[in-house]
Amino acid sequence: xxxxxxxxxxxxxxxxxxxxxxxxxxxxxxxxxxxxxxxxxxxxxxxxxxxxxxxxxxxxxxxxxxxxxxxxxxxxxxxxxxxx
Amino acid sequence: xxxxxxxxxxxxxxxxxxxxxxxxxxxxxxxxxxxxxxxxxxxxxxxxxxxxxxxxxxxxxxxxxxxxxxxxxxxxxxxxxxxxxxxxxxxxxxxxxxxxxxxxxxxxxxxxxxxxxxxxxxxxxxxxxxxxxxxxxxxxxxxxxxxxxxxxxxxxxxxxxxxxxxxxxxxxxxxxxxxxxxxxxxxxxx
Numbered sequence: 001x002x003x004x005x006x007x008x009x010x011x012x013x014x015x016x017x018x019x020x021x022x023x024x025x026x027x028x029x030x031x032x033x034x035x036x037x038x039x040x041x042x043x044x045x046x047x048x049x050x051x052x053x054x055x056x057x058x059x060x061x062x063x064x065x066x067x068x069x070x071x072x073x074x075x076x077x078x079x080x081x082x083x084x
Numbered sequence: 085x086x087x088x089x090x091x092x093x094x095x096x097x098x099x100x101x102x103x104x105x106x107x108x109x110x111x112x113x114x115x116x117x118x119x120x121x122x123x124x125x126x127x128x129x130x131x132x133x134x135x136x137x138x139x140x141x142x143x144x145x146x147x148x149x150x151x152x153x154x155x156x157x158x159x160x161x162x163x164x165x166x167x168x169x170x171x172x173x174x175x176x177x178x179x180x181x182x183x184x185x186x187x188x189x190x191x192x193x194x195x196x197x198x199x200x201x202x203x204x205x206x207x208x209x210x211x212x213x214x215x216x217x218x219x220x221x222x223x224x225x226x227x228x229x230x231x232x233x234x235x236x237x238x239x240x241x242x243x244x245x246x247x248x249x250x251x252x253x254x255x256x257x258x259x260x261x262x263x264x265x266x267x268x269x270x271x272x273x274x
Contacts, residue, residue, distance in 0.1 A: 010091055018093065021148065025252065028140040029259040061090045073090075080158040084095030 002077050006058045007084060013054060016047045086147070093151040094245045096158040097238035103175035105234045106163035107193060112156045112230070112246075114190030114198040117222040119156055119246075123149035125203040125219060129212045135267050138209060141260045142216075145253050152246055157188055159239060210268070213261040217254055224250035 023040040030036060055065050059072040067073055112118045126146030133139045164172070164186050172181040179195050190198040206212055227247035231240055 011095060014091060014094060017091075021093070021144075022252070025141070025144055025148075025256050028144060029137050029256055029263060031137070062087050064087065079090055079092045079154070080096075080161050082092075084092075084097050 002058070002082070006054075007082060009050065009054050009058070010082070011084060013047065013050050016043055016050060019043050020047060092155055092158060093148070094155060094242060096155050096162070096242045098159060098162045099236050099238040101167075102163060102234055102236045102239065103167060103171060103177065105230075105236060105239055106160050107176050107180075108230055108233055109156055109160050109163070109193075109239075110191060110195075111193040111226055112223070113153070113160060113188065115192035115196075115226070116202040117219060117226050118190075118192070118198070118202075119149050119153035119223075120190055120198055121202045122146070122219055122223060123153060124200065125205075126216065128203065129205045129216070132205070132207050132212075133209050133264070135264060137263050138213075138260050141256055145256065148249070148253075152249065155242060155246065159242060160188055163239075209264045210261070213257055213264060216257045217261070220250045220254040220257060224254070 020040060020043045023036055023043070026036055027033065027040060051061060055061055059075055060067050063073055065073070114120055123146050126142040126149065130139055130142035130146065133142055164177070167186065169178075169181050172178060172186075180189070180191075183189070192198070204212070204215055206215075224247055227243050227250065231243050231247070234240060
C-alpha cells in the first residue's frame with residue numbers, strides 16, 4: 001500500500017506541472033512574453049527538483065528514470081488506482 | 085514521440101458510488117465531443133498547419149486531451165470497479181457488461197462505438213481551426229450537462245477542472261486562428 005506522503009508529493013508535482021503546461025500553451029501563441037517565459041523556466045526547475053525527490057523515495061515516474069533493482073517502474077499504484 | 089508519466093494531470097476521486105454517472109461519463113470517453121475525439125482531431129490536423137505557433141498549439145493541446153481522456157477513464161474505472169453485473173444492469177450498463185464486463189471501451193453514453201467520422205482534417209488551417217473552436221465549446225457544454233446530473237463531489241471537482249480547460253483551449257485556438265489569418269494575408273495568395 002502506498003504512503004500518504006507519496007500522494008502529497010504527487011499532488012504537489014501535479015500542481016507545478018499544470019502551471020508549466022498552462023504557461024507553455026500561452027507561450028505557443030505569445031513566444032515573446034518574457035515574463036511568462038521566466039515563470040515557465042522557474043517552474044520547470046521546481047518540477048525537476050520535486051520529481052527527483054519523488055523518484056528517490058517512491059520510484060520511477062517514467063521508463064527513462066533511473067531505477068533500483070528489480071525494475072521499479074512497473075510497481076503499483078498506477079495513476080488510476082490512487083486516492084488523491 | 086511520447087513518454088508516459090505515471091501521474092494524472094489532475095486528481096480524480098469519486099465520493100462514493102454513482103453508477104449512472106459512469107454511464108454518462110462515457111460521453112467524454114468515446115462520444116463525438118469526447119476527449120478521445122479531441123486528441124485524435126488535433127494530433128491529426130497538426131501536420132498541415134502552416135506556422136510554428138499552430139503546429140505547437142495543436143501538438144500540445146492534443147497531448148493534453150490524451151491526459152484528459154485518462155482522467156475520464158480513471159473516473160469511470162473508479163465508479164465501476166468491483167461492481168456486480170446486477171448493479172451494472174440496474175444502472176443501464178447491462179449492454180456494456182455483456183460485451184465488455186468491467187473493462188472500459190471507447191463508446192458514447194448510449195453505447196455507440198467511437199468513430200473517426202467524428203473528426204475532420206481538411207488541409208485548410210482556417211477550416212480546421214474553426215472546427216477546433218467549435219469542438220471546445222461542444223465539450224464545454226457536455227461537461228456542464230454532466231455536472232448537472234450528479235451530486236458526487238469528487239466527480240464534480242474533476243469535471244469542473246476539465247470544463248475550465250475547454251475554455252482555455254478555446255482561447256488559445258482563437259489566438260492561433262488570428263495568427264494563421266495574419267500569415268495567410270501576408271502571403272498574398274491570389
